[in-house]
Amino acid sequence: MTPTSRFELFSFWRTSATYRVRVAFNLKGVQPQEHNVNLDGGEQRTVEFLRINPMGGLPVLLDHEAGQTATPLTQSLAILEFLDETYPTPALLPTDAHGRARVRSLAALLAADTHPLVTPRVKKYLTSTAGFDDAAWRAWQIHWFSTGLQALEQRLAHEAETGLFCHGNTLTIADICLASLVVVMRVFKIEVADIPTVMRIMARCEALEAFALAAPSRQVGAPLA
Ligand SMILES: N[C@@H](CCC(=O)N[C@@H](CS)C(=O)NCC(=O)O)C(=O)O
Structure with missing residues (x-):
């Protein structure tokens, strides 16, 4: 084709x-x-x-x-x-080397340290080989989503470079990664406590059409609400 x-x-x-x-x-x-x-x-x-x-x-x-x-x-x-x-x-990384390193570090906290733990292949292994039932898998998901997003919260709340978005007032790949974890957390109906800065930035991202159009519920194959 x-x-x-x-x-x-x-x-x-x-x-x-x-x-x-x-x-x-x-x-x-x-x-x-x-x-x-x-x-x-x-x-x-x-x-x-x-x-x-x-x-x-x-x-x-x-x-x-x-x-x-x-x-x-x-x-x-x-x-x-x-x-x-x-x-x-629009550029998705800052112009300075330190800024780029910080943004990549925030992105990796989510995409490299957190997300891989909750993928289908990990679920498949834990449920087929390690004796996990549905409740144990759910506890695992909640634990790792919480660990990642609460660590992100600590960083965003205390690092001086945080602004309207994760890094200053301009959207970067760190914001895209933040939103990517939150949308999937919602698909799995998981709530993580004490992440006000994360959710403030999420609200700002979701108000943008680029994020709204990418929402899981709007993609081909998504279950009807
Ligand atoms: N680190 C990879 C992760 C890729 C990945 O694991 N994707 C998930 C979906 S979000 C997947 O396809 N998983 C299939 C599986 O676990 O069997 C990336 O950022 O692209």
């Missing part, structure tokens, strides 16, 4: 990591062609998909301008930076 966009994005309605990429595409005003990979049906573990991403995770981004033999891009943070370099306006 002929692609209708420069970019093809392998996605699923509720994935946190794909939400990050969707928000970035919306901010840059670029529309990828999306292909649904049903995580609930285990499509990420098929031979065909593992050939594209051996880690069996979403998102995966194909760039048709990179040439026939170009490797598909994986890892949402790498894709966010790729999009930011490809479409520099």
Whole structure:
């Protein structure tokens, strides 16, 4: 089939990591062609998909301008930076090196330290091999969402660079990662106490069309409310 966009994005309605990429595409005003990979049906573990991403995770981004033999891009943070370099306006990273390091550190707290613990493959292992029932899995989810978001709260509340957004008054990839955890937490109906700064920034992000359009409930395949 002929692609209708420069970019093809392998996605699923509720994935946190794909939400990050969707928000970035919306901010840059670029529309990828999306292909649904049903995580609930285990499509990420098929031979065909593992050939594209051996880690069996979403998102995966194909760039048709990179040439026939170009490797598909994986890892949402790498894709966010790729999009930011490809479409520099609006910039999603600060102009100074210290600022960029802080923003990447906040983003990694969420995307690298927190999110991987609550992915389907971790659930699959814990429930099939480690004896977890539904209640134990839910307690695990609540524990790790709380650990990550409360650590983020401590940082945002006490670090001088926090402003209307995570870093000053301009949107960065740290805000995209913040929102990506909160939207998925809501999908799983999990509440984390004592994160007022996180939720203040979330409200500001959600008021932007780029975030609203990326909401899990608005994606193809999302259950009807
Ligand atoms: N670190 C990766 C995470 C990718 C990832 O694990 N994505 C989840 C969805 S949010 C997934 O596809 N999981 C499939 C599975 O765990 O089986 C990124 O940021 O892109």
